[in-house]
Amino acid sequence: MSEELYKKMAQSIIDGDPDASAALAREAIAAGIIHPLDAITKGFVIGVNTVGDAFGRGEAFLPELVMAGEAMKAAVATLDPELKRLGSERKMLGKVVIATVEGDIHEIGKSLVATMLGASGFDVHDLGVDAAPEKIIGKALEVNADIIAMSALLTTTMVKQKEVIEDLEKEGLRGKFKVMVGGAPVTRDWVKTIGADGYSEDAMGAVTVAKQLLETK
Amino acid sequence: MSNKIKSITNPKLKLEILTPADVKKIHEATLWIIEKVGVKFPSKRALDIWAENGAEVDRDRKIVRVRGDVIESALKKCPPMYPLAARDPSQDLSLDGNHVFVGTDGCGVEVIDIQTGQRRLSKLQDVADIARIADATEEIAFHWVPVSAQDKPPETRGLHEVKTIWENSTKHAQTESIYSEHEAKAALEMAAMIAGSKEALRKRPVLSLMQCTASPLGHDGGSLDAALLAAEAGIPTGFMTMAACLTTGPATLAGNLAVGNAEVIAATALLQLAHPGAPVFYAAAQTASDPRSGAYTGGGPEDFLFGAATNVLADFYNIPLSMGSFATGAKEPNWQAGVENSLSTFMASIAMSDMLLGVGFLHGSRIWSFAEMMMDCEIFSIIHKVMQGIIVDDETLALDAIAAVGPTGHFLAQKHTRQHMRDIFLCEFMDRRPYGEWENKKDDGRDWALAKARKILAEHKPEPLDPKLSREFDKIIESLENKTAA
Numbered sequence: 276m277s278e279e280l281y282k283k284m285a286q287s288i289i290d291g292d293p294d295a296s297a298a299l300a301r302e303a304i305a306a307g308i309i310h311p312l313d314a315i316t317k318g319f320v321i322g323v324n325t326v327g328d329a330f331g332r333g334e335a336f337l338p339e340l341v342m343a344g345e346a347m348k349a350a351v352a353t354l355d356p357e358l359k360r361l362g363s364e365r366k367m368l369g370k371v372v373i374a375t376v377e378g379d380i381h382e383i384g385k386s387l388v389a390t391m392l393g394a395s396g397f398d399v400h401d402l403g404v405d406a407a408p409e410k411i412i413g414k415a416l417e418v419n420a421d422i423i424a425m426s427a428l429l430t431t432t433m434v435k436q437k438e439v440i441e442d443l444e445k446e447g448l449r450g451k452f453k454v455m456v457g458g459a460p461v462t463r464d465w466v467k468t469i470g471a472d473g474y475s476e477d478a479m480g481a482v483t484v485a486k487q488l489l490e491t492k
Numbered sequence: 493m494s495n496k497i498k499s500i501t502n503p504k505l506k507l508e509i510l511t512p513a514d515v516k517k518i519h520e521a522t523l524w525i526i527e528k529v530g531v532k533f534p535s536k537r538a539l540d541i542w543a544e545n546g547a548e549v550d551r552d553r554k555i556v557r558v559r560g561d562v563i564e565s566a567l568k569k570c571p572p573m574y575p576l577a578a579r580d581p582s583q584d585l586s587l588d589g590n591h592v593f594v595g596t597d598g599c600g601v602e603v604i605d606i607q608t609g610q611r612r613l614s615k616l617q618d619v620a621d622i623a624r625i626a627d628a629t630e631e632i633a634f635h636w637v638p639v640s641a642q643d644k645p646p647e648t649r650g651l652h653e654v655k656t657i658w659e660n661s662t663k664h665a666q667t668e669s670i671y672s673e674h675e676a677k678a679a680l681e682m683a684a685m686i687a688g689s690k691e692a693l694r695k696r697p698v699l700s701l702m703q704c705t706a707s708p709l710g711h712d713g714g715s716l717d718a719a720l721l722a723a724e725a726g727i728p729t730g731f732m733t734m735a736a737c738l739t740t741g742p743a744t745l746a747g748n749l750a751v752g753n754a755e756v757i758a759a760t761a762l763l764q765l766a767h768p769g770a771p772v773f774y775a776a777a778q779t780a781s782d783p784r785s786g787a788y789t790g791g792g793p794e795d796f797l798f799g800a801a802t803n804v805l806a807d808f809y810n811i812p813l814s815m816g817s818f819a820t821g822a823k824e825p826n827w828q829a830g831v832e833n834s835l836s837t838f839m840a841s842i843a844m845s846d847m848l849l850g851v852g853f854l855h856g857s858r859i860w861s862f863a864e865m866m867m868d869c870e871i872f873s874i875i876h877k878v879m880q881g882i883i884v885d886d887e888t889l890a891l892d893a894i895a896a897v898g899p900t901g902h903f904l905a906q907k908h909t910r911q912h913m914r915d916i917f918l919c920e921f922m923d924r925r926p927y928g929e930w931e932n933k934k935d936d937g938r939d940w941a942l943a944k945a946r947k948i949l950a951e952h953k954p955e956p957l958d959p960k961l962s963r964e965f966d967k968i969i970e971s972l973e974n975k976t977a978a
Contacts, residue, residue, distance in 0.1 A: 337904060338903075339913075341902075341904035342904070342905050342910065345905045380900075382900060382901075382902075387902075387904070462927075475926075476926030476927060476928060
């Protein structure tokens with residue numbers, strides 16, 4: 276019975292169907308025979324891994340990966356209140372505060388990275404676009420983040436990535452957070468110049484970088 | 493590997509390269525050339541046919557002058573469509589004016605060895621390897637004998653080549669390397685054995701012949717005799733002009749088209765006078781010589797214009813066209829190869845040339861490159877996609893998805909995206925990787941193309957030819973070799 280349900284959960288993620296994954300999450304809670312944590316680790320995550328592996332082999336496409344991420348998000352959102360009620364917590368890889376920097380409204384790259392990090396088991400706090408340095412640092416302190424991730428599409432806003440790092444240093448907080456940056460104009464040289472810790476050119480690469488940064492923390 | 497064949501059909505793109513008035517002028521100029529200047533037919537058989545049909549025949553100079561109405565009425569007998577048959581009937585190609593098929597190019601003399609990367613003389617094994625790889629691709633619809641089997645005797649080389657193609661592929665074989673009566677007879681005998689009988693061969697010609705003209709305004713005697721034999725047997729036969737502005741044709745494009753046209757339609761008319769209704773095709777690969785050296789270019793804007801214009805002429809005569817495209821002049825698969833092969837193939841495709849020749853060569857159809865072969869296939873696939881144009885309807889306007897996403901946000905999580913994402917072209921040999929990944933490896937499409945060719949060669953097992961047929965073919969070739977030795 277539960278095996279059957281786990282399979283359906285994984286499939287709802289593979290199908291990228293948030294309605295189905297949320298419905299299955301509700302079903303699990305109502306039936307009460309599956310612990311919400313098991314629903315995640317034995318059901319939904321299997322689906323995420325399946326799509327992720329297929330993407331790595333070039334067989335699944337980006338929309339499928341994003342849809343799997345969205346379906347995962349819907350399932351977790353449904354299960355969260357029940358988890359809290361039971362007093363148990365999902366073990367996360369780490370906490371990430373992510374934003375597009377101040378003055379920049381370009382969102383898709385940042386959102387993709389957020390979705391992929393979330394689907395890979397990070398606790399992601401997405402501040403959206405046009406986020407001022409103090410807002411980013413404030414949120415990182417508030418949630419006790421492991422990683423600050425910043426996106427910029429313009430060379431004119433990219434400098435804000437540098438500003439955040441400088442502010443962290445000024446306030447003696449630089450050692451507390453790993454900083455990763457991204458965006459079309461960002462290069463390895465820029466990363467070195469501003470003293471960031473990590474960088475990737477695409478969303479899946481960002482997940483790998485985030486995992487590596489946690490290990491060095 | 494797939495038996496499917498990719499062809500351009502029902503195109504959405506159009507190009508008017510010549511107006512009907514332009515075509516009429518070229519046609520009239522062509523008839524004037526044939527009647528007033530004449531065309532050389534150095535074959536007794538051909539000259540006799542011309543004489544019987546009221547042409548003015550100069551037996552000493554072997555030049556024929558023919559009235560326009562004789563040419564025009566002969567051309568009316570050409571069948572407008574017919575198939576190029578394959579050993580596997582599901583791979584028959586319909587030359588109906590609504591399909592563009594790609595073949596391998598021919599006929600080269602050197603090969604960049606697929607394993608060592610060294611350039612060397614071509615041999616029979618190369619013909620086998622190329623045929624086997626072509627058999628596995630969707631893009632290559634038929635074979636031209638790609639390289640010369642220089643390890644076989646000249647008198648029977650053409651026969652070894654087609655036999656080898658049939659042994660390594662189920663697709664249609666076309667050759668330009670059979671240009672004597674004795675080889676043509678033997679090839680027709682072999683083709684009839686594959687088809688089942690002479691009559692079956694007429695219905696399903698598994699072989700077609702291409703003969704080169706000798707520009708300006710000439711033909712080769714052996715080629716004419718071989719073509720007449722093929723036409724008699726119902727084997728599709730075409731004459732290819734390669735008239736080149738400046739050297740073997742006038743410097744101007746229109747004049748060059750008229751010279752080439754005179755060569756092709758005069759020979760085509762000859763076949764119809766001898767064997768009315770024989771399947772024929774127009775073939776061309778005109779070019780311009782480089783004014784600085786006279787060199788053959790293998791590409792350039794003139795070639796691209798010829799590529800599109802010639803199909804308008806072939807359409808005017810209502811016969812299929814085999815057009816020279818690809819065949820870059822570049823020395824290695826590089827920038828020049830990409831530009832020349834893309835543009836020549838696009839122009840020949842947008843005009844809906846029935847056959848394109850063909851993939852695989854460097855240095856003006858002299859050096860075979862397996863990497864270029866694979867990349868040329870990708871060029872065709874890109875053009876195949878472009879020719880489908882843009883479909884505008886409720887589904888493709890995607891208003892529901894647009895409303896669901898709204899301002900900002902993204903379309904990645906929309907069902908509509910999932911339904912249509914596989915319509916988007918996937919390249920194999922274009923580098924779209926992150927910069928850092930390229931920086932680490934410094935490889936590119938050429939490496940991936942070569943790796944793909946090697947993989948196919950190692951893994952692909954074509955449907956074998958009946959070994960009994962192979963043995964019969966050996967006997968035919970051997971007896972011909974013994975005869976020429978004696």
